[in-house]
Amino acid sequence: xxxxxxxxxxxxxxxxxxxxxxxxxxxxxxxxxxxxxxxxxxxxxxxxxxxxxxxxxxxxxxxxxxxxxxxxxxxxxxxxxxxxxxxxxxxxxxxxxxxxxxxxxxxxxxxxxxxxxxxxxxxxxxxxxxxxx
Numbered sequence: 001x002x003x004x005x006x007x008x009x010x011x012x013x014x015x016x017x018x019x020x021x022x023x024x025x026x027x028x029x030x031x032x033x034x035x036x037x038x039x040x041x042x043x044x045x046x047x048x049x050x051x052x053x054x055x056x057x058x059x060x061x062x063x064x065x066x067x068x069x070x071x072x073x074x075x076x077x078x079x080x081x082x083x084x085x086x087x088x089x090x091x092x093x094x095x096x097x098x099x100x101x102x103x104x105x106x107x108x109x110x111x112x113x114x115x116x117x118x119x120x121x122x123x124x125x126x127x128x129x130x131x132x133x
């Protein structure tokens with residue numbers, strides 16, 4: 001899939017941004033919310049062997065007890081001029097190599113975001129915040 005050219009960025013409210021991609025042959029518009037890109041990154045990271053959680057484990061546990069399940073907690077995306085920068089926090093399972101798992105997460109997140117959005121991922125910053133024992 002060839003990368004699309006970003007035409008405009010929209011801010012629907014203080015915390016929600018959307019990127020408009022060009023190239024729709026039917027004349028409609030294609031919009032991708034930043035939260036969707038963050039969700040793609042979170043899912044890709046969580047599907048990596050050795051990763052037990054994406055985001056802050058304590059906050060996630062407390063929020064899930066009151067019925068809030070935010071899969072993008074701990075994932076930040078910055079999208080400018082068709083370039084995506086991802087920063088995420090992960091918890092690694094005991095016994096796994098932190099450098100190896102972190103590099104796998106970087107590759108998997110980059111591939112997933114690029115394949116699903118057509119945008120270019122410039123960087124994936126991984127911060128290991130905990131080891132699950």
